[in-house]
Every structure is written in structure tokens, then in C-alpha cells.
Amino acid sequence: MLSVLPQAAALILTLQGLATLIFGTTLGIVLGALPGIGSTVAVALVLPFTLTMEQAPAIILLLAVYAGSVYGGSISAILINTPGTPAGAATVLDGTPMARAGRAGEALGWATVASVTGGLVSALLLLFAAPQLAAFALRFGPIETFALICLGLTCIVTVSKGSVVKGLVAGMLGLFLASVGGDPITGEVRFTFDQYQLIAGFNLLAVVIGIFAFSEILIRIADGPDAGGGNISFSGIVLPRLAAWKGRVGNLAKSTAIGCGVGVLPGTGSATAAFIAYAEAKRSSPRSAGFGHGEPDGIVAAESSNNAVTGGALVPTLALGIPGDVITAVMLATFTLHGVTPGVRLMEDNPTLIAAIFLGFFVINLLLLPLGMLVSKAAAPLLRIQEPLMLVAIGLLCVLGVYYVRGNPFDLIVMFGAGVGGFFLRRAGYPMAPLIIGMVLGPALELSLRQGLIITDGQIDQFVTGHPIALFLLVLTAIGLLWPLFGWARRTLGRRRA
Amino acid sequence: MINERSIVAGVLLLVPLALLVVGRAGEFTQLAAFSPMFFPNLVLWCWAGVAALSLTTELLAGRAAASASTGAGAGAAGSADGGTGDRPVVVQLALVIAAMAAFVFALGELGFLLSGIAFALFSLRVLGIRSWPLWAGFGIGVPLVLFTLFHHGLGLPLPTSPFSYLF
Numbered sequence: 001m002l003s004v005l006p007q008a009a010a011l012i013l014t015l016q017g018l019a020t021l022i023f024g025t026t027l028g029i030v031l032g033a034l035p036g037i038g039s040t041v042a043v044a045l046v047l048p049f050t051l052t053m054e055q056a057p058a059i060i061l062l063l064a065v066y067a068g069s070v071y072g073g074s075i076s077a078i079l080i081n082t083p084g085t086p087a088g089a090a091t092v093l094d095g096t097p098m099a100r101a102g103r104a105g106e107a108l109g110w111a112t113v114a115s116v117t118g119g120l121v122s123a124l125l126l127l128f129a130a131p132q133l134a135a136f137a138l139r140f141g142p143i144e145t146f147a148l149i150c151l152g153l154t155c156i157v158t159v160s161k162g163s164v165v166k167g168l169v170a171g172m173l174g175l176f177l178a179s180v181g182g183d184p185i186t187g188e189v190r191f192t193f194d195q196y197q198l199i200a201g202f203n204l205l206a207v208v209i210g211i212f213a214f215s216e217i218l219i220r221i222a223d224g225p226d227a228g229g230g231n232i233s234f235s236g237i238v239l240p241r242l243a244a245w246k247g248r249v250g251n252l253a254k255s256t257a258i259g260c261g262v263g264v265l266p267g268t269g270s271a272t273a274a275f276i277a278y279a280e281a282k283r284s285s286p287r288s289a290g291f292g293h294g295e296p297d298g299i300v301a302a303e304s305s306n307n308a309v310t311g312g313a314l315v316p317t318l319a320l321g322i323p324g325d326v327i328t329a330v331m332l333a334t335f336t337l338h339g340v341t342p343g344v345r346l347m348e349d350n351p352t353l354i355a356a357i358f359l360g361f362f363v364i365n366l367l368l369l370p371l372g373m374l375v376s377k378a379a380a381p382l383l384r385i386q387e388p389l390m391l392v393a394i395g396l397l398c399v400l401g402v403y404y405v406r407g408n409p410f411d412l413i414v415m416f417g418a419g420v421g422g423f424f425l426r427r428a429g430y431p432m433a434p435l436i437i438g439m440v441l442g443p444a445l446e447l448s449l450r451q452g453l454i455i456t457d458g459q460i461d462q463f464v465t466g467h468p469i470a471l472f473l474l475v476l477t478a479i480g481l482l483w484p485l486f487g488w489a490r491r492t493l494g495r496r497r498a
Numbered sequence: 499m500i501n502e503r504s505i506v507a508g509v510l511l512l513v514p515l516a517l518l519v520v521g522r523a524g525e526f527t528q529l530a531a532f533s534p535m536f537f538p539n540l541v542l543w544c545w546a547g548v549a550a551l552s553l554t555t556e557l558l559a560g561r562a563a564a565s566a567s568t569g570a571g572a573g574a575a576g577s578a579d580g581g582t583g584d585r586p587v588v589v590q591l592a593l594v595i596a597a598m599a600a601f602v603f604a605l606g607e608l609g610f611l612l613s614g615i616a617f618a619l620f621s622l623r624v625l626g627i628r629s630w631p632l633w634a635g636f637g638i639g640v641p642l643v644l645f646t647l648f649h650h651g652l653g654l655p656l657p658t659s660p661f662s663y664l665f
Contacts, residue, residue, distance in 0.1 A: 165548055165552045221590050386627070396640060397644075415602075428502060
């Protein structure tokens with residue numbers, strides 16, 4: 001791979017190549033920042049225009065849009081409490097409180113540096129360790145995947161502000177919504193109530209936009225003019241000082257590693273990584289009490305991990321032809337449309353192209369810092385417009401974003417229902433992040449559990465015997481679940497002693 | 499003490515129980531892990547369990563609050579006396595929800611541009627925009643820009659009206 005780097009650099013480091021990278025990254029940031037557009041729509045939106053381009057520039061342009069849009073999701077997540085992408089949902093938890101406390105520029109500064117770091121590390125990972133990582137990912141069978149998803153689900157406990165029970169209710173609702181439609185093993189349909197549109201299940205994007213964006217409109221109306229995000233003042237990104245990183249570098253490194261690791265595993269995705277990293281950061285941070293109230297560690301964990309996924313997810317996509325998440329599934333189609341067939345022979349047959357992709361990906365992540373600062377500053381005037389104008393614009397974008405993905409009017413009904421339902425749930429104190437976690441992890445959880453039960457002939461105890469990776473992950477899951485209980489017991493004992 | 503929160507908690511308990519009953523009526527392959535209902539049933543039972551716990555907590559909290567406060571009449575979070583315009587917030591909410599429902603259902607009939615303009619103009623009035631130039635400019639301009647950009651500029655088809663393929 002390293003031997004073909006000079007040829008790859010010759011493809012990328014030209015005037016046209018750099019212009020493509022800058023244009024694609026800028027476009028990605030803007031599209032990712034728009035609520036309801038997101039990475040999948042952003043890539044799908046640009047794809048038709050790349051079909052007339054050369055193979056390498058076209059793929060690199062789409063990669064730039066992909067990486068830029070994942071970062072762009074943090075801008076709307078922080079500034080208007082509406083994640084542009086599902087992965088941005090974890091950023092909302094601390095980004096919005098920080099912005100509402102008058103520290104929007106600082107919040108975006110943390111998000112930008114964390115995103116760039118996560119993206120750069122994952123680009124290096126792609127460049128130097130892709131074959132080895134691809135081989136390791138092949139060891140994950142259904143039982144290991146099940147154990148990994150169980151670990152991911154423990155973050156429901158940590159993201160449930162106020163009431164863990166309500167978080168669990170929302171998580172179960174999300175898991176149920178994920179199980180509606182065709183059964184992954186037998187194909188029989190469940191809970192469709194004779195609605196053929198439900199055979200494929202609920203559209204995740206429609207639900208995400210409904211419960212985060214549409215319900216946000218209703219919440220802001222209900223809470224009155226003083227409670228919304230309209231009062232957020234933002235005049236540009238404020239990069240964190242070096243001293244502010246003291247005690248946070250470990251969190252950054254760990255979250256980036258989680259993002260890279262989760263990204264490599266097929267069928268997981270950046271939303272999963274963001275919540276796992278967030279949960280881990282909350283568990284281990286000395287500032288865990290501030291999580292959910294505007295703690296930079298939360299933003300660093302969410303953003304570094306979800307951007308680190310972008311590179312990691314490309315490993316199984318390119319090396320095995322297995323998409324790491326929804327967006328890399330779109331990227332997989334993109335490669336195929338451009339005459340590149342991902343799979344085990346790709347790296348041997350097209351080393352220069354692959355090296356150009358990896359190198360281009362590295363440059364894209366370098367560009368995120370200056371372009372992120374410029375684009376987010378350009379977005380500042382949007383925040384000063386009157387709140388009713390912003391709410392109506394969000395409403396229009398909700399409908400446009402949901403309709404555009406599949407052109408399916410039923411998705412709009414789902415978005416509407418999710419928005420109204422989400423409004424009542426949020427007013428009653430139910431956190432919405434667990435619902436999305438349940439919906440994201442549900443399909444893979446069900447499939448891996450049932451495949452595992454088929455493999456072990458229904459013997460659940462065999463999930464741990466003979467599966468050391470699964471055992472390790474399940475132990476971590478148990479620790480994750482019991483940790484709040486230990487904390488509660490310690491606090492109670494401390495109070496009694498005092 | 500029955501309040502908005504306990505009603506929501508009660509609904510969240512009834513829904514999984516009703517779904518369990520509905521699920522029993524269907525005919526599926528019945529082979530433990532091979533059954534399509536294995537996973538949903540597992541989730542529904544867990545959902546019902548935590549929802550029952552949540553309802554109990556809400557009822558106990560409601561009773562404690564009722565005995566602690568005498569006639570505060572606070573109700574649930576976000577009491578409905580705010581609003582972004584001069585209408586009562588409940589009316590604003592109902593009208594915006596109705597406008598969004600109409601937008602969603604009219605999209606296929608009237609197209610994105612016309613239904614979007616109608617939604618924007620109506621919602622802006624409901625939310626208290628009184629300046630006529632701002633109301634008309636934003637209400638017509640934003641849907642027009644979005645429609646032109648996506649439908650004509652990027653060539654990505656959005657629903658059009660029965661009057662012309664142009665809008």
C-alpha cells in the first residue's frame with residue numbers, strides 16, 4: 001500500500017483534485033448541518049452529478065461529502081438542538097446545554113477539534129492497518145455481534161437524564177419499533193396491521209427527524225419564546241486552549257479508538273459508536289456529573305468517535321464489500337456505480353485507487369478544521385433570525401428531507417406521528433436518545449441473537465462458553481449496567497456515614 | 499393524582515399489553531428462537547415491565563406533590579401559558595400540528611411548492627409574524643428557493659401541482 005502512495009498523491013494533489021476536496025467537504029458540511037438532510041441524503045444528492053466524472057475524483061468528492069456531512073451534523077446539533085445526522089444525537093446531549101449557556105462557539109470548537117482528530121486517526125488507520133483490521137472483523141460471528149450490541153445498549157442507562165426507568169421505556173419502544181415489519185429470519189411480517197408500507201419497517205430517518213426536529217418545533221412553541229434555542233449567541237468557533245485539554249486527551253484517544261473499532265465492525269455505524277463512547281466517557285470522566293449539562297468531555301467523546309467511524313466503516317466496505325452502516329451502504333452502491341467492485345480482491349487489483357482514496361480521506365479530515373470554522377461562521381446569521389421563521393424553515397426542511405430520501409409519502413406520516421408522539425413523551429420527561437439507540441441497534445440485536453440461538457441450538461449459556469470475545473464484551477456490559485448501582489450505593493453509604 | 503405525566507405513563511403501559519394481545523392472534527412459525535414473535539414478545543414484556551414501574555413512580559410522585567403543595571396547579575413540565583405569538587400556546591400548538599398534517603397530506607395533491615407556501619404562510623401567522631413583507635417574503639420565498647434548488651437546480655424531482663409540471 002505504501003509503495004503506491006506517490007502515484008496516489010499525484011492523483012490527489014493537483015489543482016483539480018484539491019478543488020474537488022474543498023468543494024466536496026464544504027458541501028458536505030453545509031448539507032450535514034441542515035436538519036433532516038444528513039449524510040445519507042447528502043451523498044445520495046451529490047451522487048448523480050459524479051457519474052460523468054473520472055473514477056478517482058468522483059469517489060473522493062463523495063468521500064468528502066460523507067466526512068464533511070458527519071462533522072456538519074454537529075453544527076445543527078449544537079446550535080439548534082437538531083442533529084443533522086443520527087450520529088449527531090449524542091452531541092446534542094452536551095452541545096445544546098453548552099450553547100444555551102452562551103458557549104456555542106466553545107462547544108463547536110471542541111466538536112471541531114474532536115472531529116478532526118477522530119477523522120485523521122481513522123484515515124491513518126485506513127492507510128496502515130486496513131488489511132489487518134478487516135481480518136480481525138471477520139472473527140466476529142453473530143454471538144460476538146450480539147455481545148457488542150448489548151454493550152451498546154448499556155448507554156441507554158447513561159443517556160437517560162433524570163429517570164433511568166423512563167430511559168428504559170423509551171429504549172424498549174425503540175427496540176419494538178425496530179422489530180416492526182419483515183422478520184429477518186423467516187420473512188414473516190409482524191405488527192404491520194395490513195399496511196404494506198410497514199413491511200420494510202419504520203424508516204429510521206423519518207423517526208429521527210420526527211422526534212428530534214418536528215417535536216423540537218412543538219416543544220419550542222409550548223415552552224414559549226424564552227425557552228428555545230433562538231437566544232443562542234454565536235459569532236464563530238472558539239478553539240479550546242491547550243490547557244483546557246488537560247485531563248481530556250485520554251477521553252479523546254479512547255473515544256477515537258472506540259469509533260475506529262466500532263466502525264470496522266459491519267452493521268454498527270457512527271450513531272452506535274457515538275453513544276458507546278459517550279457512555280464510556282460519562283462512566284470514566286472525573287467530570288461525569290456535568291454530563292448532559294454542557295460538559296465538553298461529552299462533545300469530545302461523541303464527535304471524535306462518530307468521525308472516527310467514517311474511516312473505520314470504510315474498511316469492511318472496501319475490503320469485504322460489507323457496509324459498516326447505512327451511509328457506507330450508500331457508498332458501496334456509489335463505488336459499484338463508478339466501476340469499483342469492493343471485496344477481497346479490491347486492494348490487490350486497484351492499489352493506486354485505494355491509496356488515493358485513503359490519502360484523499362486524510363486530506364479531507366485536515367480540511368475540516370479551516371472549512372468547519374468558515375462554514376459555521378457563515379451559519380451564524382441564521383441563528384439571529386426570529387424564532388418563528390426558524391421553526392417554519394425547520395418544518396419545511398423536515399418534509400423535504402424525509403420525502404427526498406425515498407419519495408415515499410408514508411415516511412412523512414411516520415415523521416409526523418413520531419413528532420407528535422415525541423412531543424408528548426418529551427414533555428412527560430422521557431428522553432428520546434434511548435428510543436433512537438433502540439431503533440439503531442434493534443435489527444442487528446435481533447438478528448444476532450436469533451442466529452446465535454440457532455447456532456447453539458437454543459442454548460443461551462453457550463454464548464459465553466467458547467466465545468472469549470463475547471464473554472469479554474458481556475462482562476463489560478454487566479459492568480456498564482451495574483456501575484450506576486455501585487455509584488448509588490457508594491453515595492448512600494457516604495451519606496449515612498456523614 | 500392524575501396528571502399529564504401519569505396519563506402518558508399509563509398509555510405507555512397499555513400499548514405493549516395491547517400489542518402482546520394482538521401478537522398472540524397472528525399465526526407464525528412456533529419454534530422458540532425461530533419464531534418471528536420471539537424477539538418482539540421479549541421486548542414487549544420488558545417494555546410492559548418498565549412501563550409499569552414508570553407508572554407507579556409517576557402516581558407516587560403525583561400523590562406526594564399533591565399532598566406537598568396546596569393548590570399550586572402547576573401541572574406537568576412546560577405549562578401551556580407561553581407561546582411565540584399572542585395566541586394561547588395550546589391553540590398555537592394545535593394549529594401548527596394541523597398545518598403540518600395538512601402539508602404532509604397535501605404534498606401529493608398540490609405539490610411541494612404550493613403546499614409548502616400554504617404551510618409556511620399559515621404557520622408564520624399562527625406563530626405571531628405580523629410584518630406583512632416579512633410574512634409574505636419568507637412564506638413564499640423559502641419554499642420557492644427550496645423547490646427551485648432541488649427540483650429545477652439539482653434535478654431531483656419533488657411533487658408538482660396538478661396545474662403545471664413547473665411547480
